[in-house]
Amino acid sequence: MNRLALRFRREWGYQDDEPTFWDVDLHTPSCLVSAEEHAEISNLIDERVQSLYASRAVVQPQRFVQLMTKPLRPIWMSQISSEPLSTIETTLLDHSLAPEQAPKYHLLACWNPSMYKMLTSPKGQFQWMEELPNVQTNVPSNVISIASSTHKSSHGYYYTPGAADDQESWDRHLTPALFWQHCRKILDPALTEDETDACIDVLVQQCRESQELHNQPRPELCDEENANQIGTLPLWVGSRRAGRPPTCWQQYDAILNVTEQEYPEMTNSIVEAGQSTNRFYLQLAVAEGKRDKTELERWMPVGLAFLIHHLRQNRRVLVHCSQGKDRSV
Structure with a gap:
């Protein structure tokens, strides 16, 4: 963002007081990112900036420059970091400064609560540490530091990449x-x-x-609010409520349930209808989110076979998960 902003600043004729005012360096936590990895990331930035610039994703460059009056500056903090804050970072965190002494950066405090330990590997990889030792290790302080408290502690959290948008x-x-x-x-x-x-x-x-x-069934909700038809095909993708019996059988002939939940009355709604009424149902017990990706891949051929068979019979088919946005899609 800093490099893109600097490019736009130059295009729009903005003059900085100091040549080095606009920070475009990469700042990573040395306790977690090795020098080799830092260099690899740095080498990719200019290419990414050029791609973003060429895409014209910033539709109002001048407005972007007006809003971003200072470069961004991340401060990395973690459980294993023992490095003291630099003078710049200490200044950034000092809220008692007068306006004219305010730092020339927009501070982004990046805090990782996970607890890690270093693995013996060429790249200095890390893994989660479930329990802290009660002694200080001999690892250099610029690599890793473990709390030197006299008692053991199991406090710490393991961060799963992507978990923030995968709360299921x-x-x-x-x-x-x-x-x-x-x-x-x-x-x-x-x-x-x-x-x-x-x-x-x-x-x-x-x-x-x-x-x-x-909650009483509401037949009028099945079509518009809980499920969406795929083009002109007799195929709908929806939420769990779209597959609620017995109302669902007024709208669909076959239902593929891709969740771990099942309405208790589903089996009875099929049995009570008897063989005179075509009602076809299949449940693939796959959890929501990224956690059960393996199970989804495992059962997908079964689900596809179910869909293809009933679509060829021109039956109205519903595929649903919990919210109609994840497994069913």
């Missing part, structure tokens, strides 16, 4: 509304991690049972 893989189906409704119970400090998970599972199950008990 770790939230145990706990919604924000449900959390705030029961936050005191969930955050009870007396609970262990396993007991907290069990508490969440019970609350989620109670919520589901309540919804099943009080």
Whole structure:
């Protein structure tokens, strides 16, 4: 972003007070990124900047320059970093400075709460450390530092890349509304991690049972709000509610359920209709999110065979997952 902004600044005639004012260097945490990897990343930046510039993704360059009055500057902090903040970074964190003494950067504080240890490898790779030793290691301080407390600690978190936009893989189906409704119970400090998970599972199950008990089927919702037709094909992609029996059988002849959840009345709705009515149903118990990618790949041929067979019979087919945005697509 800094290099792209500098390019636009020059095009629009902006003059900087100091030649070195606009920072375009790459800043990475030396405790986690080796010098070799840092150099590899640096060599790719100019090419990426040129691609972004040529794409014209910034549709209002002048507005972009007006808003980005200072270069961005990340500060990397992690559990294993023992390097003191540099003079620049210390200044950036000092909020008591007068406006004329304000730093010439927009600060981005990048904090990684995961706990790692170094592996013996040429590139100095890291893995999650579940327990801290009670002694200080002899690893150089510019590589890794482990807390020298006299007691062992298992505090620390492992970050899974992409987890921020893949909450289905770790939230145990706990919604924000449900959390705030029961936050005191969930955050009870007396609970262990396993007991907290069990508490969440019970609350989620109670919520589901309540919804099943009080939410009446709404036939008019099946088409427009819960499922979308694929072109002119007799094929729909939708959310779990689109496959709710017995209403769903008014809209579809075959349903492919790509979730771990199944409506309790689904089997009865098929049996009660008897063989005189064509109702075809298949469940592929695949979890939402990236966690169950392997299972999705494993069962995909079965799902495709189900779809192809019924589409050839010109039957109305629904493929649904929990929200109609993940596995069904």
